[in-house]
Amino acid sequence: MTLLDIHEPGETPLPHAGEGTLAVGIDLGTTNSVVAIAREGKPAALHDEGGRALVPSVVAYPASGGVIVGDEARLLMAKEPRNVVASVKRLMGRGAADLHAVAGVLPYEIEAGTGQTDMVKLRIGGKPRSPVEISAEILRALRTRAEAALEKPVERAVITVPAYFDDAARTATRDAARVAGLEVLRLVNEPTAAALAYGLDKGSEGLYAVYDLGGGTFDFSLLRLEKGVFQVLATGGDTALGGDDFDRTIAERMLAERKKDGLGNAIDEAAVKTALALARQMKEQLSERDQTSGRLEIAGVPSFHALTRTEFDSMIAAYVARTLEIARHVLADAGMKADEIHGIVLVGGSTRVPLVRTEVAELAGKPPLVDIDPDEVVALGAALQAEALTGGSDTLLLDVTPLSLGLETMGGLVEKVVPRNTPIPVQLAQEFTTYQDGQSAMAIHVVQGEREMVDDCRSLARFELLGIPPMTAGAARIRVTFAVDADGLLTVSAEERTTGVQQRIEVKPSYGLSHDDMADMLYDSLENAEDDMARRLLAEAKVEAKRNLLAIDAALAKDGALLTAGERGELDAARARVGKAVEGTDRDEINAAAEALETLSKPFAEKRMDRGIREALSGLSVQDLEGRVGN
């Protein structure tokens, strides 16, 4: 350790060098976590006494008391399964409704949250604990490791999150750091961090792609590197696609083979876990050799299974194809072609699978960059960013929003305010208006996702703008502003512009989405755009028709006396037809009914206009007229 900092002439000393605390980079992963530090642009992962950089993201609350994180916690898994948690990252920011999906994946007793948030809790070691608390234990262990290695206090960190983490999960990650006594300098997207690690190392320029395939998630990002600027052009992914799927296909095949041989009757959850563990080993072996075999023992009955790389490749081909499809969509979003990619970076343990490497190479037309350990590269990039933020640097990181943010409008439609891949920080506003005469409140429903209908997007928050002064429908001007900060966190505010009634809310997510919905939401906007279009048109037709009904009703209430009984009867019938049509789903019928009503109501509208003119000319006051009509 240096006792005295000596600077070359012209070099600026680090502004925080005197404070004695260091800023680290942390990759808080689903399976493993890594902490790293950068000095003078050179990042290094921090190792334990045994020389290991990876800390398994496993937390144990042993019966003997205390908390254990990492390898030792993993060893306790078999002995005290009820006291050990793994893969808690999957639950960050998740609500009760997400539970059924993870129930089979995570063998824990899960409770719906209570109080202010409805984030789930796990019953571990006899106590309900939130994913935030559990993640905080991992962060605390990483912090301790860093302090031991650096012999200095560590109080600040850059923490990475999947690009596709939504607002809820980002907030939860930030909260976990706070619980662990770490100030989060910045939440950085994992692919961006990986690019940072490669870019700074090599002084690269041009278009770079990051292909990040982890255990349970896939991210693909495109960045442009230019003279120290890292500009994210577009990003996309799937939160339910990863190496775990590869394991599952192998395990399913083995269990099917047992069944075929008449050994299949005793498959319970424990058996599935055993098969998955063996499948994982076999998968890893197939990265090194062309074939492998395994011995699976369930309920004391062994079976033997052989698997060649060719077989494995065809079993996972559909998953790999899906990642490439997402990659192509991201390229299209950025308006780029695959052959413009200058370099493609591989991140995540699952990119060790040979088929993944060959397919990625084929997409980019060049061999992927693999010279930084794919398990460490994200933490190394985070460490570089931590140094850049505290020490000052020429590097500039320009990231984007991964998912569109919008508001619910009439008919359950989504009006996008911040489209995906908008550079952050950003502040964008949109104006809305009232739907009914005298409307004094407006419900603001904030959603995240690519689909056109609210029900297909993730609900982030709801609040109500109150105190709108009475005005006719459409006269109020309600401006809703979305601000996304550099961490990707959202604040929404609403204001009625003619009177200045204002309300502001930090989005506290409502966590109400199931895992399946989440997976669907993330990258299916394109596949569903056509259906969405039809639904949008239907919803719009309904809104328009309902608006006309309201207008007709108001006019009839006021000037119904202008009509003969026959005219009134016809109009009422046409009205009823529209009323019935808007309850259904036949857009043509809605439009036809609305048109018929409009045609019929034309003479009525003309009569009203004529009278309006006559009355205006007659010089009577409005009150007089109102009074006369009322009688």
Next chain:
Amino acid sequence: MDHFARLGLPAALDLEPASLDKAYFALQRQWHPDRFVARPAEERAKASAEAAALNDAYRTLKYPLSRAIYLAQLKGVELPGDGKTIDDPELLMEVMDAREELHEATSVAEVDSLARFAREDLQKALAELPRLFLANDKPAIRKALLRLRYLDKFAEEARARRANIERGKV
């Protein structure tokens, strides 16, 4: 301050992507919140607001169509909100016909060819804009921009259709 002024660029239809990037990167170097992590809250808030405004300006001026729409609005051309009913009957017919053709396309090749025509149309219409702006012919600018907006949307719909065909959903 309008987007052009914010980036120190002349308010013109024609804009070199490289000069836009250069101006944007230089200003972001100055204002990005990453540069203000250790500064007082007030300065951080100011930087964040400035960076957000820069991002909005950059995003708007980066794409030829959004740039043209923005410039037209600066010149006082009023366009209906995005997604509102098309009030030009000629364009309405064109849109309906094109949508129907797209809906009937069942192969990637058919969709690609429709998308190619739309893109060519888009380029042609974009190339027409400088002349209209020069003449300051507002009704013609409005008409051209509405059509461009539709063509842009059509290209996106074609992409969706293509993705569906590829995935066997059609």
